[in-house]
Amino acid sequence: MYGLVPATLAAGSFRSLPALLTFATVPMAQLRLLDIAVIAIYFCMVIWIGFYLKGRSNTSEEFFMAGREMTAWIAGLSFVSANLGSLELMGWAGSAYQYGILATHWYWIGAIPAMLFLGLVMMPFYYVSKTHSVPGYLNLRYGEHARVLAAFSFALEMILMSGVNMFAMAVVMKVVLGWSITFSILVSAFAVTLYVALGGLRSAIFNEVLQFVLIWGGALLVPILGMIQAGGVGGLKTKIIANMHSDSYFHLWRDTGHFADNPMGVHWTGIVFGLGFAISFGYWTTDFLVVQRVLAARNLRAARMAPIIGSFFKMAVPFIVILPGLLGLVLLQNPDGSRRQLVGEDVVAACASASGGSALSDPGACSSAMAKTTLPPAYQQKVLSGAPDAELHSYNQALPLMMVRYLGPGLLGLGITALIAGFMSGMAGNISAFSTVWTYDLYKPLINKKGTDSHYVMVGRLSIVFGVAISIGAGYLVQHAHGIMDYVQALFSIFIAPLLATILLGMFWKRATRIAGFLGLLLGIVFSVSMFVWVHLNPANLRYVALSDAAKPMAENVFRALWACLFTALVIFLVSMVTKPRPASELEGLVYGVTPLPTEDPVPFYKNEYTWAILVVIIFVALNIIFW
Amino acid sequence: MHGSGIQIWFFIGVLLVIYGFMIFGYGVFELATGSYPPLVQLTSLHTPIWWGAVLAALGVFYTVKFRPGRAK
Numbered sequence: 001m002y003g004l005v006p007a008t009l010a011a012g013s014f015r016s017l018p019a020l021l022t023f024a025t026v027p028m029a030q031l032r033l034l035d036i037a038v039i040a041i042y043f044c045m046v047i048w049i050g051f052y053l054k055g056r057s058n059t060s061e062e063f064f065m066a067g068r069e070m071t072a073w074i075a076g077l078s079f080v081s082a083n084l085g086s087l088e089l090m091g092w093a094g095s096a097y098q099y100g101i102l103a104t105h106w107y108w109i110g111a112i113p114a115m116l117f118l119g120l121v122m123m124p125f126y127y128v129s130k131t132h133s134v135p136g137y138l139n140l141r142y143g144e145h146a147r148v149l150a151a152f153s154f155a156l157e158m159i160l161m162s163g164v165n166m167f168a169m170a171v172v173m174k175v176v177l178g179w180s181i182t183f184s185i186l187v188s189a190f191a192v193t194l195y196v197a198l199g200g201l202r203s204a205i206f207n208e209v210l211q212f213v214l215i216w217g218g219a220l221l222v223p224i225l226g227m228i229q230a231g232g233v234g235g236l237k238t239k240i241i242a243n244m245h246s247d248s249y250f251h252l253w254r255d256t257g258h259f260a261d262n263p264m265g266v267h268w269t270g271i272v273f274g275l276g277f278a279i280s281f282g283y284w285t286t287d288f289l290v291v292q293r294v295l296a297a298r299n300l301r302a303a304r305m306a307p308i309i310g311s312f313f314k315m316a317v318p319f320i321v322i323l324p325g326l327l328g329l330v331l332l333q334n335p336d337g338s339r340r341q342l343v344g345e346d347v348v349a350a351c352a353s354a355s356g357g358s359a360l361s362d363p364g365a366c367s368s369a370m371a372k373t374t375l376p377p378a379y380q381q382k383v384l385s386g387a388p389d390a391e392l393h394s395y396n397q398a399l400p401l402m403m404v405r406y407l408g409p410g411l412l413g414l415g416i417t418a419l420i421a422g423f424m425s426g427m428a429g430n431i432s433a434f435s436t437v438w439t440y441d442l443y444k445p446l447i448n449k450k451g452t453d454s455h456y457v458m459v460g461r462l463s464i465v466f467g468v469a470i471s472i473g474a475g476y477l478v479q480h481a482h483g484i485m486d487y488v489q490a491l492f493s494i495f496i497a498p499l500l501a502t503i504l505l506g507m508f509w510k511r512a513t514r515i516a517g518f519l520g521l522l523l524g525i526v527f528s529v530s531m532f533v534w535v536h537l538n539p540a541n542l543r544y545v546a547l548s549d550a551a552k553p554m555a556e557n558v559f560r561a562l563w564a565c566l567f568t569a570l571v572i573f574l575v576s577m578v579t580k581p582r583p584a585s586e587l588e589g590l591v592y593g594v595t596p597l598p599t600e601d602p603v604p605f606y607k608n609e610y611t612w613a614i615l616v617v618i619i620f621v622a623l624n625i626i627f628w
Numbered sequence: 629m630h631g632s633g634i635q636i637w638f639f640i641g642v643l644l645v646i647y648g649f650m651i652f653g654y655g656v657f658e659l660a661t662g663s664y665p666p667l668v669q670l671t672s673l674h675t676p677i678w679w680g681a682v683l684a685a686l687g688v689f690y691t692v693k694f695r696p697g698r699a700k
Binding site for chain 1: 636680
């Protein structure tokens with residue numbers, strides 16, 4: 001889910017993906033038999049895992065919580081892998097192509113502090129309360145209304161996001177490989193449904209770990225070979241400065257003192273407080289899609305270690321995502337040998353050819369769109385004349401283009417498998433989380449409170465099939481109503497910030513009352529939606545949201561999240577001050593200060609979560625200084 | 629994973645072994661026949677050979693270490 005959001009934030013967003021369908025007539029790559037075999041073997045493996053795990057998913061605890069027996073390593077890899085979707089990989093490689101290593105903020109400050117906070121501070125409360133879900137925690141802390149509101153929002157978001165992801169991935173497969181949209185959607189949906197419905201959360205987690213290995217195995221070669229060809233770090237820097245006439249591409253913080261000083265149009269306050277707190281903490285500590293993976297850990301120490309282990313790998317992901325984007329800036333070439341310049345998807349779509357022929361459907365629109373880019377005039381003329389070697393590719397295709405450049409038969413199949421695995425894993429994460437929330441937080445409290453354990457497992461299995469069917473419908477809806485994609489992608493940032501404030505105050509302020517929690521969440525969501533609509537109706541209003549005339553759309557989500565979080569906190573504070581608090585005895589196990597935390601058996605320092613957390617902090621600080 | 633049954637690392641090992649040998653085998657074929665894909669860069673590094681070998685070696689390690697029935 002989060003994977004799509006950063007992509008949306010980027011100027012080269014996926015919002016024009018549906019329009020690309022009219023353009024992509026010549027696939028970017030041709031797969032050989034060996035590549036097809038690699039992909040087919042992957043599908044066989046995930047389905048084998050699903051069938052194998054079916055016998056171990058008979059009770060609700062097994063089906064929805066994977067028996068709560070995952071090791072820290074498996075929970076940690078699954079935790080970080082559920083976020084490592086293929087759209088995330090391609091979107092951020094494209095963002096790195098556009099903005100340089102500024103995009104790395106979404107992997108470092110936009111993830112690491114929140115992951116450590118979840119492991120060291122919040123996990124004991126989630127774990128001790130033995131909740132099955134985040135809405136379940138809200139029920140324990142604030143009551144039924146807050147739970148239903150959160151569960152309904154979450155379930156809707158999961159299903160729609162799953163559909164958008166499914167469609168977006170099918171478009172990517174069409175653009176890269178020429179596969180039919182329906183074929184990609186049906187095959188992937190069938191495989192995901194089969195293995196999640198059979199093996200439940202355990203199957204989803206197994207496949208996420210498998211996907212994590214495949215992504216590294218398939219994508220790691222691109223930066224390695226790219227760096228060899230670019231002449232190492234020094235060669236890359238020299239070439240980028242020569243091509244782009246700026247060294248901003250190598251600085252994380254230096255140029256964020258003002259919105260206008262960096263190509264993203266963001267300010268460091270937005271990065272630190274909006275991204276580093278409101279969005280990042282909202283996602284990594286309250287989004288059930290990822291929290292569910294940690295709740296499946298076999299004990300509290302494993303649950304605390306899982307996000308810390310995940311944070312090491314999260315810090316390393318820019319190597320296979322950001323670096324290929326930077327390398328693409330200097331290494332990608334047009335068929336005539338000139339440097340290939342990628343453009344936004346809106347430009348690619350504007351230059352779509354008519355009915356698959358070489359003639360442009362709207363040369364005027366194409367000319368206007370290209371005029372806003374840095375494409376050389378001679379190349380623009382070639383595109384307008386419909387020359388067969390005048391290809392336009394979008395920023396989001398930087399990673400697939402780099403794969404095609406370096407990966408031959410077999411290796412290309414592995415790279416494509418990594419993208420497919422990333423997509424399927426993300427979809428499985430959405431669907432398994434939806435199934436749990438639907439069964440535990442909507443069906444059980446609202447429809448049938450007295451079902452047997454096996455009945456709820458059956459409901460969970462059926463909800464997976466049902467959820468995938470709705471997702472497919474949502475995917476086709478997006479294809480035919482392009483604007484919907486924007487709204488669906490905005491759901492995440494609209495909902496997550498109010499939820500963060502609600503959970504943080506509930507977990508760390510015993511004075512927060514039931515009605516305050518519900519009202520805070522409800523009004524926070526309304527406030528967030530209002531800001532979104534306000535800016536959507538008149539983009540000029542962004543200057544009020546981001547507090548600067550120079551702010552760009554990238555700044556909107558981070559500042560909107562920040563204001564929504566603060567507004568929700570204010571509502572909860574004010575309402576709590578005028579309503580009666582719950583007795584402390586009722587809050588045991590839920591709130592800091594009235595919950596005796598379980599003591600953990602002493603372990604050697606190298607197995608202690610604090611040791612590893614300190615190491616993460618040291619590496620995190622060092623990386624930010626090195627790339628300042 | 630904890631408990632009895634096949635661990636995820638075994639599945640991963642099996643997959644890596646299969647992929648490793650397939651890619652390594654193709655790399656040897658490339659080297660023997662000298663037929664390289666025309667648009668792929670840096671073919672002189674014989675990437676499929678060493679990357680296939682790395683995948684296969686990792687796969688063999690995980691398959692053996694986490695094979696079903698092996699006492700911990």
